[in-house]
Amino acid sequence: xxxxxxxxxxxxxxxxxxxxxxxxxxxxxxxxxxxxxxxxxxxxxxxxxxxxxxxxxxxxxxxxxxxxxxxxxxxxxxxxxxxxxxxxxxxxxxxxxxxxxxxxxxxxxxxxxxxxxxxxxxxxxxxxxxxxxxxxxxxxxxxxxxxxxxxxxxxxxxxxxxxxxxxxxxxxxxxxxxxxxxxxxxxxxxxxxxxxxxxxxxxxxxxxxxxxxxxxxxxxxxxxxxxxxxxxxxxxxxxxxxxxxxxxxxxxxxxx
Amino acid sequence: xxxxxxxxxxxxxxxxxxxxxxxxxxxxxxxxxxxxxxxxxxxxxxxxxxxxxxxxxxxxxxxxxxxxxxxxxxxxxxxxxxxxxxxxxxxxxxxxxxxxxxxxxxxxxxxxxxxxxxxxxxxxxxxxxxxxxxxxxxxxxxxxxxxxxxxxxxxxxxxxxxxxxxxxxxxxxxxxxxxxxxxxxxxxxxxxxxxxxxxxxxxxxxxxxxxxxxxxxxxxxxxxxxxxxxxxxxxxxxxxxxxxxxxxxxxxxxxxxxxxxxxxxxxxxxxxxxxxxxxxxxxxxxxxxxxxxxxxxxxxxxxxxxxx
Ligand SMILES: Nc1ncnc2c1ncn2[C@@H]1O[C@H](COP(=O)(O)OP(=O)(O)OP(=O)(O)O)[C@@H](O)[C@H]1O
Ligand SMILES: [Mg+2]
Numbered sequence: 400x401x402x403x404x405x406x407x408x409x410x411x412x413x414x415x416x417x418x419x420x421x422x423x424x425x426x427x428x429x430x431x432x433x434x435x436x437x438x439x440x441x442x443x444x445x446x447x448x449x450x451x452x453x454x455x456x457x458x459x460x461x462x463x464x465x466x467x468x469x470x471x472x473x474x475x476x477x478x479x480x481x482x483x484x485x486x487x488x489x490x491x492x493x494x495x496x497x498x499x500x501x502x503x504x505x506x507x508x509x510x511x512x513x514x515x516x517x518x519x520x521x522x523x524x525x526x527x528x529x530x531x532x533x534x535x536x537x538x539x540x541x542x543x544x545x546x547x548x549x550x551x552x553x554x555x556x557x558x559x560x561x562x563x564x565x566x567x568x569x570x571x572x573x574x575x576x577x578x579x580x581x582x583x584x585x586x587x588x589x590x591x592x593x594x595x596x597x598x599x600x601x602x603x604x605x606x607x608x609x610x611x612x613x614x615x616x617x618x619x620x621x622x623x624x625x626x627x628x629x630x631x632x633x634x635x636x637x638x639x640x641x642x643x644x645x646x647x648x649x650x651x652x653x654x655x
Numbered sequence: 656x657x658x659x660x661x662x663x664x665x666x667x668x669x670x671x672x673x674x675x676x677x678x679x680x681x682x683x684x685x686x687x688x689x690x691x692x693x694x695x696x697x698x699x700x701x702x703x704x705x706x707x708x709x710x711x712x713x714x715x716x717x718x719x720x721x722x723x724x725x726x727x728x729x730x731x732x733x734x735x736x737x738x739x740x741x742x743x744x745x746x747x748x749x750x751x752x753x754x755x756x757x758x759x760x761x762x763x764x765x766x767x768x769x770x771x772x773x774x775x776x777x778x779x780x781x782x783x784x785x786x787x788x789x790x791x792x793x794x795x796x797x798x799x800x801x802x803x804x805x806x807x808x809x810x811x812x813x814x815x816x817x818x819x820x821x822x823x824x825x826x827x828x829x830x831x832x833x834x835x836x837x838x839x840x841x842x843x844x845x846x847x848x849x850x851x852x853x854x855x856x857x858x859x860x861x862x863x864x865x866x867x868x869x870x871x872x873x874x875x876x877x878x879x880x881x882x883x884x885x886x887x888x889x890x891x892x893x894x895x896x897x898x899x900x901x902x903x904x905x906x907x908x909x910x911x912x913x914x915x916x917x918x919x920x921x922x923x924x925x926x927x928x929x930x931x932x933x934x935x936x937x938x939x940x941x942x943x944x945x946x947x948x949x950x951x952x953x954x955x956x957x958x959x960x961x962x963x
Contacts, residue, residue, distance in 0.1 A: 456844065456847070485850070487850045498839070498842060498845045500845065501863070501958035511849035514851040514859065547960070548960035561845070
């Protein structure tokens, strides 16, 4: 097994191409278990691409090619015969823009469980829905409107329903692509608190444009630029004494 | 500087706007005039004493015989209403699964190159004149099906329904394909990200999200089917019998009007009866369209909430 046992995700010499252009270049990065790892960097540097590589969401895009290693618990997820559906149940995702299904709140949260096909009893499913909504700190706001369309909620509420929906599947890793970028400070604070609590159970990778947010919620920070990993270290180190000049310039806001 | 516009500053804009308004208006006016004409020609069955000796509205819904050219003409609408319903139902049962399935396949699963074949092919299908399709159903398909299933009657409701189905597959397909393709990509990503298979995603997320558009498409297709004339005129055998047997020859409302209006005595009871039948057809298709719109709105509200 590569890396230490505490590393959940092990990325080594990983490249990703959109047709002929290389969007990720020789990325090497080990993401530890039950910690929050933040990915920061200027727009277009490949943060989303890297995040989506971890649950093979890029497969949906025409002309994507990868090489190098990307291991989850020691298993290369890009090797032949990998069950992508199973992978995505283990590695959940929350998107930049809230994207609840045009279904009831209840059905949104129950969706992944239903699709998993382990035919839960209605009462068990009710429990899962309630637990997930509580975990995502949205239960109190929606408990008496579970059958209403999730599209009627505010953006911040929608995003938390989306988080609940991801949690209901009981993933081990959660990928979040700027989960708070469409939200106001109050809703953002709620999501950050949430992330803080979730890391007791889950391994979290979060993309963010917000330096303070990265500093507040993450244990480790990876700084990307133009598809390359410039620096990866403990968040406290990155934000106090980065080893690379580019990192320092970026986090102090001198460019990007 | 004053913000007041000169008098002729937007002259060209206004001209174009009014021209567009005029064309839209003329379309509406001509539809209204057609309706008015049909309405006017059908009304004598309500007030004209001579006409009413032969044909009355109550009479249309009494008895089960449509025999307009016998010594004692009988004008019961029931056999031809039933004919229209039978043929339309069969057409829908055939066309809806095929059209929706094809739309789902080409929007969700077909590789780009295959998609580029399917869409133009359906458009070609839409371009086949209905008389050619009717001819095909009358001569070739009827014989083929009769041999295959050992039918007693060659031209029957099933034969006509299948041919009619072919004519409504293209419009239903196109509208469904649009509805499915316009389901945001983010829904698909969310579903796949939760560990749904592509099939589950298509069936449980994409299809339901497209449901307002799909149900509107199905209803509009039904309106088309009820109004379509040439195919049913040629392929149904044209016997206005009141029977629920789908393997009997049958006659639809449209075929009745098309077949008889050409030879009817102008101003006779039969003439006005055919117009009343036309009015009925008008009303039915109008109601179907209304239902289609309101269903679309209701489903949109249910799925996407009151906000949108
Ligand atoms: N579907 C695609 N096809 C081709 N190129 C793409 C595609 N998606 C992203 N790219 C390219 O890959 C690079 C990285 O994009 P990515 O979305 O990962 O950036 P990002 O760091 O997430 O940016 P942002 O902060 O603006 O979200 C960009 O140069 C972009 O143009
Ligand atoms: Mg991004």
